[in-house]
Amino acid sequence: MSVLTDLIYAGSDAVAGLTEGLVSDAINQYGAEKTIAFPDTAYFLPTIYAATGVKVKTLGDLPACVDVLKSLISKKEDLGEALNAGLATAVGAEIIEALKYVGKEDPYADEAGIGFVPDPVIRSLGVPLVTGDIPGVAVVLGKAEDASAAADVVKDYQSKGILTFLVGDIIDQIADAGVKMGLEFRVVPLGHDVTAVTHAVTVAIRAALIFGNITPGDLPGLLAYTKERVLAFVNTFGALNEIAVSAGAGAIALGFPVIVDIDLAENQVPGALESVLDHKETVKHSLNLRGIRIKIKEIPIPVAFAAAFEGEIIRKNDMHAEFSSQKNPAFELVAMRQENEVEDHKLTLVGPDIDGEAPVGLPLGVVVEIYGAKMQADFEPVIERKLHHWLNYIEGVMHTGQRNLIHIRIHKDAYEKGLRLKDLAEALYCMVMDEFDSVVDKCQVTLYTEKDTVAQLLDTVAMPRYDARDERLNSMNDESCDTFYSCILCQSFAPSHVCIITPERLGLCGAVSWLDAKATKELTPLGPCQPVPKEGCLDEVKGVYTEVNKAVEAASQGMVQNVTLYSLMQDPMTSCGCFECICGIEPFSNGVIIVNREYKGMTPLGMSFGELASMTGGGVQTPGFMGHGRHFISSKKFISAEGGVERIVWMPKELKDAVGDKLNATAKELYGIDNFIDMIGDETITEDPEALLNFLTEKGHPVLGLAPLM
Numbered sequence: 101m102s103v104l105t106d107l108i109y110a111g112s113d114a115v116a117g118l119t120e121g122l123v124s125d126a127i128n129q130y131g132a133e134k135t136i137a138f139p140d141t142a143y144f145l146p147t148i149y150a151a152t153g154v155k156v157k158t159l160g161d162l163p164a165c166v167d168v169l170k171s172l173i174s175k176k177e178d179l180g181e182a183l184n185a186g187l188a189t190a191v192g193a194e195i196i197e198a199l200k201y202v203g204k205e206d207p208y209a210d211e212a213g214i215g216f217v218p219d220p221v222i223r224s225l226g227v228p229l230v231t232g233d234i235p236g237v238a239v240v241l242g243k244a245e246d247a248s249a250a251a252d253v254v255k256d257y258q259s260k261g262i263l264t265f266l267v268g269d270i271i272d273q274i275a276d277a278g279v280k281m282g283l284e285f286r287v288v289p290l291g292h293d294v295t296a297v298t299h300a301v302t303v304a305i306r307a308a309l310i311f312g313n314i315t316p317g318d319l320p321g322l323l324a325y326t327k328e329r330v331l332a333f334v335n336t337f338g339a340l341n342e343i344a345v346s347a348g349a350g351a352i353a354l355g356f357p358v359i360v361d362i363d364l365a366e367n368q369v370p371g372a373l374e375s376v377l378d379h380k381e382t383v384k385h386s387l388n389l390r391g392i393r394i395k396i397k398e399i400p401i402p403v404a405f406a407a408a409f410e411g412e413i414i415r416k417n418d419m420h421a422e423f424s425s426q427k428n429p430a431f432e433l434v435a436m437r438q439e440n441e442v443e444d445h446k447l448t449l450v451g452p453d454i455d456g457e458a459p460v461g462l463p464l465g466v467v468v469e470i471y472g473a474k475m476q477a478d479f480e481p482v483i484e485r486k487l488h489h490w491l492n493y494i495e496g497v498m499h500t501g502q503r504n505l506i507h508i509r510i511h512k513d514a515y516e517k518g519l520r521l522k523d524l525a526e527a528l529y530c531m532v533m534d535e536f537d538s539v540v541d542k543c544q545v546t547l548y549t550e551k552d553t554v555a556q557l558l559d560t561v562a563m564p565r566y567d568a569r570d571e572r573l574n575s576m577n578d579e580s581c582d583t584f585y586s587c588i589l590c591q592s593f594a595p596s597h598v599c600i601i602t603p604e605r606l607g608l609c610g611a612v613s614w615l616d617a618k619a620t621k622e623l624t625p626l627g628p629c630q631p632v633p634k635e636g637c638l639d640e641v642k643g644v645y646t647e648v649n650k651a652v653e654a655a656s657q658g659m660v661q662n663v664t665l666y667s668l669m670q671d672p673m674t675s676c677g678c679f680e681c682i683c684g685i686e687p688f689s690n691g692v693i694i695v696n697r698e699y700k701g702m703t704p705l706g707m708s709f710g711e712l713a714s715m716t717g718g719g720v721q722t723p724g725f726m727g728h729g730r731h732f733i734s735s736k737k738f739i740s741a742e743g744g745v746e747r748i749v750w751m752p753k754e755l756k757d758a759v760g761d762k763l764n765a766t767a768k769e770l771y772g773i774d775n776f777i778d779m780i781g782d783e784t785i786t787e788d789p790e791a792l793l794n795f796l797t798e799k800g801h802p803v804l805g806l807a808p809l810m
């Protein structure tokens with residue numbers, strides 16, 4: 101036998117033995133009836149479920165899984181067979197990790213790692229992964245000989261937006277090197293035991309179930325999906341024991357190349373298992389092996405600039421300067437200008453900079469002026485919304501809000517590294533030119549920090565512009581427009597999914613409005629958003645159009661033939677998996693409930709968000725369940741075929757608060773109902789369907805007078 105297959109089999113044998121022992125110990129301790137589950141997932145033990153279709157729910161379900169696991173270890177001198185043994189190790193690792201959760205709420209509470217990654221987190225990664233905002237996923241494990249070289253590798257991934265999972269002692273090494281860690285920084289410590297690698301593996305596997313509509317038990321389909329669509333790879337640091345090698349074989353079976361920093365000499369398997377001894381080459385080689393291309397954004401500012409810094413929070417005590425609409429006039433505006441009004445790359449500061457004793461508090465007007473032969477006023481808000489993201493990408497800058505309600509903080513460290521206001525302008529300029537080059541020919545950025553000037557510009561320039569845009573948005577509806585858009589961005593994960601985007605119905609991810617889709621078409625003519633003429637109306641109420649059906653059929657490669665724009669019950673739009681909210685019918689009241697991704701509790705349907713979400717997705721139609729964006733809730737077109745927003749009987753409190761004003765306005769306008777939101781249940785009222793019905797009756801909720809849904 102080759103050294104490599106020897107090692108793999110030795111490792112999988114060891115894991116099999118360990119798993120078997122731990123399973124029987126656990127059954128002895130707790131009994132076979134004891135529940136076993138990872139937190140906040142609808143996919144049981146995901147690897148076992150996806151590979152075999154078996155839903156492990158109790159300890160008593162495990163011995164059969166251990167038998168399957170052992171049957172995968174053939175000991176044949178053949179790489180394919182040895183990779184199966186690697187899968188056995190993945191299954192064993194999953195069981196060992198799941199056992200940690202038996203009888204414990206959070207076994208990782210005292211660890212530097214987070215352990216299991218909940219379903220809603222994976223769903224939230226959908227959009228950044230399909231847009232390439234997260235260009236790939238790295239799993240980094242082991243213990244580095246040279247901690248600073250390993251830290252450089254991880255920092256390099258971070259700066260490129262790669263989502264990096266850490267397993268093993270390397271977690272402490274990376275933390276000691278001062279790398280910012282956490283989901284929001286895209287460097288995610290999983291756990292110290294090598295079995296914690298399972299928490300990265302199940303992310304890929306659940307992506308196949310959530311987005312890919314892979315049938316549980318379809319192992320070849322699963323392996324093809326992870327290989328082709330999950331752009332992940334593994335880097336190991338330091339010496340490898342047989343368990344790590346066999347876990348690596350599991351990764352290779354899933355299609356993820358493994359790059360080690362020890363010399364494997366002739367044991368290398370080109371494209372799958374390779375040695376890179378020079379750590380300066382690790383990143384480049386790993387990305388190449390997976391075909392991941394990084395759009396280089398070199399922004400000449402004194403701090404780092406990367407999407408990985410988007411979630412950074414700056415506390416009061418750490419801030420050097422602050423711009424807050426609450427305290428001073430502040431606004432940001434993107435405005436289209438004539439050719440002679442814009443001087444390209446002119447960056448101007450009018451007023452004082454942030455020098456001086458912390459905390460510096462100043463007014464701020466950010467004015468980005470654009471000329472472009474193909475520029476349209478409709479693209480102004482699309483670009484303006486990006487300012488929020490770009491400013492957040494700057495390390496040490498936090499930005500929230502938009503328009504005339506903004507809050508920006510600059511960290512003391514960033515100030516000390518030399519960051520000044522002009523650098524903010526530079527970053528904005530570079531990003532406008534980078535992302536909107538096909539409509540922007542020239543761009544200049546001016547920052548104002550004198551109170552009177554900012555206040556005056558806000559009143560005379562910015563507010564009238566915002567008002568005009570709002571008027572345009574309000575006057576835009578499905579009736580008055582003649583073109584819808586399709587979006588197939590999510591097809592890289594959900595191959596048959598198509599969103600149809602109308603002025604009154606945004607994409608289910610919440611990130612693509614009709615204006616965004618229109619701008620995307622202009623920016624990338626052959627890109628994911630294509631116009632669909634609003635023609636061939638077959639049913640106005642349900643929103644059935646022959647042209648829409650044709651577009652969906654073509655874009656879904658024939659998988660979906662008919663969709664309605666406004667119905668939940670008949671041919672509803674498909675869901676990919678990254679939806680912000682899901683609505684589903686509530687049979688007791690004849691209404692629908694809506695649940696947002698952030699809500700962790702129970703619903704009157706007896707299901708959590710994750711469980712509800714697993715009812716639909718992967719680009720299939722599921723009458724009665726549908727993913728959608730938050731903004732769709734207050735749309736006049738929200739399931740209008742079934743009676744519209746009057747059907748809504750329950751939402752989590754946070755969602756109710758967020759959409760309340762707009763939903764009230766819609767209900768008032770459509771049905772003359774005052775304070776409709778007060779008639780809708782939430783978790784502080786009840787999670788029980790019968791109690792909910794009583795509540796609705798007491799409030800005189802209009803759903804009780806509507807025709808049955810089924």
Ligand code: SF4
Pocket residue numbers: 227587588589590591597598599606607608609610611612676678
């Ligand atoms: Fe995906 Fe639809 Fe959003 Fe496009 S609009 S990114 S297809 S969810």
Ligand code: ZN
Pocket residue numbers: 226227590609676677678679
């Ligand atoms: Zn999606």
